[in-house]
Amino acid sequence: MAEQRRRPLPHDFHPPVAPFDVVSDDLRDGGSLKDDQVQSGGDLSPHLRWSGAPEGTRSYAVTCFDPDAPTGSGFWHWVLFDIPASVTELPAGAGSGDLSGLPPGAVHARNDYGSRDFGGAAPPPGDGPHRYVFTVYAVDSERLGPDQDASPAVVGFNLRFHTIGRAQLIGEYEVPAAG
Template structure:
């Protein structure tokens, strides 16, 4: 079977912006996701922290996108924005379950599972490895504009014009072919 084509990352189509650091206790760049970040294994949003973002940052957004999903448009697993500028870390589970540690005022929009939270990795069996791009955006405004009924694409559109910095960590996950 041919190697699946690697699709571009969602921010490859946005203008260049400052970079900064993002780290996670749960997602290591280029490494397999932990079972907690898998839909059937726990479905828990990972810990994420960031530093070195540009001056003028007034809020943050955090997303998780699978560009390798066999949809023609990728798959949004997590879209969270209007995170206050004084928050530089989301604890494990802040975007799932009872959302303990989710900053007041932060807004979730529906992911491609149709829920307003983090939805873990669930690539089709035998589809090869998928990348899960966890991106933190530094935003130049306290309120991005969309509300909780917006689509991930509309949030991305607004981030295109308001992101002044961006950092990401990419985990991978694969479901082996059945049988």
């Protein structure tokens, strides 16, 4: 088994912002991802519902990040932004397939797989448990600025300066070593 790592979370280096709540019908904070939320099981984005965002929220962004990926920079599985402020829930699969569950105006940037959707968990066999940080950001503008061709780093840079609230759920997933 690989050495257990606990790398920093993506927000550990950002200024503190107002917390709010996010829950899921598909994911329990600290629990395991479901089989359909992994790359080999369907790449289905989980249901997310949030409440209590701070006053001044004009849009939302949603990301999923694996800080434990053996890359030196983590791995972005989902980068979605410009979700209208009137939307406080995404159904399971909203970021997957034909993307019909997304609200009008929402923008998918490419993830680290290179696609504009939710890419499921796929840690290397025997690498130990990986954390998948699902974050909902309350944003102070209707449009964040980047377009769908932006990298996760560019979207993250813009979120750093426009986030006024943050909520997160962390799921784990592990692929046992072969043999």
